[in-house]
Amino acid sequence: MAFTIAIDGPAAAGKGTISRAVAAHFGFAHLDTGLLYRAVGARLLEGVDAVEAARALRAEDLEAEGLRTPAVAEAASKVAVIGEVRQALLDFQRAFARRQGGAVLDGRDIGTVICPEAEAKLFVTASAEVRAHRRWLELTGTGHDIAESEVLADVRARDERDSTRAEAPLKPAEDATIIDTSELDIDAAIAAAIRAVDQRKD
């Protein structure tokens, strides 16, 4: 059985945690598609051409160390505006989405561009302030010394770049269920996501 759950939304809205929990709940495979752009961004920082890096990307590159740093996130957001990079990453994502046993993909354009036919689509969001606070807690918790105001500025800059780019801008699919996690704790957000998928399964 192939069943695709597309989960989109801006940075630090809780998408990753929700996607992993939803995949575990349904016994589906999970792909964090941001890692594809981060892996290409990391290669760009090493001086490799972004389009070449995207075309040469292998599944094991997603396991590389250091893909979660703010510098790589920034580079990922820059390579993500390049149409040829997005095109090069398309087949990998579509093949993953239709694998047997079900798949959860999280990203920015899964419900709109990569898998418009996905059986269930969620758009997970939260206010920029709430997302910046969560990201700041995560970064300082893993030893990064950074001011919350700097994280907020970074979140806003990435939102702006992700939602105004010409190629696959960040926006909910018309038939996506919107989950705003600003006022939800993680358990409530996961429960809302599972409920939304269950409704599409019937």
Ligand code: DC
């Ligand atoms: O979700 P993330 O922070 O790991 O994403 C890193 C960057 O990659 C983000 O700025 C936008 C881009 N991205 C994208 O354009 N499309 C996706 N499906 C996933 C991520």
